[in-house]
Amino acid sequence: MTRTVCPPQSAPAVRVRGLNKNFGARRVLADLDIDIRPGEFVALLGTSGCGKSTLLRILCGLDTQFEGEVAVPSRRGVAFQAPRLMPWKRVWENVVLGLSPPGSLADAASVLAEVMLEHRAAAWPRELSGGEAQRAALARALVRQPDILFLDEPFAALDALLRLKAQQLVARVWERHGFSVLLVTHDVEEALLLADRIVLMCDGAVACQMDVTLARPRDVSGPGFGAMRRTLLAWLGVSGDV
Amino acid sequence: MNTLLFRQGGMQIIVPRPQGRSGLPRPVRRLLGPVLLLAVWEGAALAGWVSPDTLPAPHSLFTTCRELAAGGELAHALEASLARVSIGVVTGLACGVGLGLLSSLTALGEDLIDGVVHMARTLPWVGLIPLLIIWLGIEEASKDALIALAVFFPVYINLVSGVRQVDPGLIEAGRTLGLSRLGVVRHVLLPGAMPNLLTGLRYALGSAWLALVFAEQVNSLNGLGYLINHAREIYRTDIIVVCLFIYAFLGLAADFSIRFLESRLLAWNGAFATS
CATH class of the missing domain: 3.40.50.300 (P-loop containing nucleotide triphosphate hydrolases)
Incomplete structure (x- = not known):
């Protein structure tokens, strides 16, 4: 079943060589x-x-x-095993945290809609269920338009x-x-x-x-x-x- | 038959308890204690069990309070005392937060500051009064400094431990989101340490009133402490008791202001949420 990977047509997105x-x-x-x-x-x-x-x-x-x-x-966008949302920021503020220029509620709303969490934009992280928190973390990774x-x-x-x-x-x-x-x-x-x-x-x-x-x-x-x-x-x- | 069933571990009927206790609402019930205490006090004074020179009756305290207010002495004393507390608290808070941040955010700061602060903390700050008077004079500066010292330690210690308790996972998350070092401090470390900082501030305000009382017992020409000292010389127990009550109310007001800050700044934390 093991196959050699096709040689990349373009430059790779990730390239690691001799990592120790x-x-x-x-x-x-x-x-x-x-x-x-x-x-x-x-x-x-x-x-x-x-x-x-x-x-x-x-x-x-x-x-x-x-x-x-x-x-x-x-x-890059990163989502960890734990959602790692800042408990002191509302969901939408968590999503746009670290964006430069600073992101708006509208920026957060469009990406929250993509993970079906638009209605929770103004909630505190503690008010989210486990699945919602994980989706919020995914939205936070997506809003950066990662490669x-x-x-x-x-x-x-x-x-x-x-x-x-x-x-x-x-x-x-x-x-x-x-x-x-x-x-x-x-x-x-x-x-x-x-x-x-x-x-x-x-x-x-x-x-x-x-x-x-x-x-x-x-x-x-x-x-x-x-x-x-x-x-x-x-x-x-x-x-x-x- | 029934008894037999129960011996074998049979059915048990759980009777629902009627919900909500009839009678007075909780805040009223909580007020009952202090009101009862006042009534006993007043009764004892009226019955002549307690001499007015030892402990004046509550109703006479209101009269004293009105007299002091009418003469302008009370406003004058309050103004002087509040000014001392304000200057001391602001100075102590600024030093505590500044040094606390330096110590918790930089390795050099921690090595230089933290050990010294923890050594100095073991000194009872009341014992510093004579030294402060020699260094800063008998006027306002030594009093402000004593209050500032009393505020500094709880603020510093709680802030540093608060920053250290912030979940490392959140700091990592902040870094992967592209936050700068300053951004991590602003968006992760400071808000994470805020519950501890406010606990420290609450304790600091308590110490500030205590420091004020100590400071004003030493050669004050105004302020609540002066009023108390003067009353002692002319044997006016009622004025002393009134001033003690005012100290207590000021402490209570400080506590309420911290609670208000907590409900605003820590709304994210379920324990402090108002809604």
Whole structure:
């Protein structure tokens, strides 16, 4: 199932070469190379502790203690596992926080409408449900018109139904806006539902990759889904049977 | 049959309690305590159990209060005392916030300031009165400085601990949103530390009144403290008690103003929401 990725036609949106990172004596990222093409949806899959969150923090610019070559777009949107909304700012103020020139309520409203949260623009974050808060965080990432969206397990804290809705929402905004996405997840089905390409990380390096050629919109019961799922689980060292 | 069922862990009937207690509304009930206390006090005075020289009756306090107000002494004393508190609080607050920010935002500031402040904090500030008088003179400056000192420590300590308690995840989020260092301070650290800062300010205002009382006991020529000292010399217990009540009301007013600030500045925090 492993295929070599097509050579990029244009300059990659993300280009990482020979990335190394140590926490004390422990090597977290080991000579990691990765490219993400403009508009490509990449899912980064791996067991916990494989270094995927560390890689994401470096790509977001939050961690600059590393060695190697890293190039990312300057317009980036980030959504974390926790919504991380400022509790002292109303939802719309959270959305436009950090924009320059400063964003208005109207700017926030249009992007909040996109995540179906327009009616909550004036609410305090504490008044939002978990799913609403996560959507507000997504709106905050989208308002920056990013060239790449970094998503760090953004659906992990949601219940199964909300997660499905949130995944559909991300697929929809990605198709509409055409930015690249790097989704860090440990959910095999989520990766298969959303990604063009799945990159499996192991011990701080890319272990293998898979192009997901399934037609969109995708369905866990669709043809080919089960086979890809079994392959991925085997790579992760798990048999798919319960 | 019924008894048998219960022995086996059978049914229990839960009877609904009638909602809402009949009778007086809560604010009225809360007023009852103080009113009752005043009544006992007045009764004891009228019955002659307490000499007016020891503790004057409440009704005579109103008369004293009217006399003082009519003579202009009360307004004059209040003006002097409020001016001292205002100058001291503003100075102490400015120093506390300024040094607190320096200490919590820069590593150098923390190393230079924090240790010194925590050492100085162990000094009881009342003990500094003689030194302040030698340094700043017996006039207003030493009194203002004492109040400023009493305000500085709670403001500084609460602000610093508030900034340190801000969720690092929010600081990271702010950075990924493109906030500058100053932007992180303005939009993340300061609002995050605001609940602590207001707690510090509330405590500081309490200390400020205390410092005012101490400062005014020493060679004041005006102010509430002067009024008290003068009353002691002419043996007017009623004036002393009236002044004590005024101190208490001023403290209460300060507390209400902090509550008002909290309801405005901390509306985002459910605990302080007014609606």
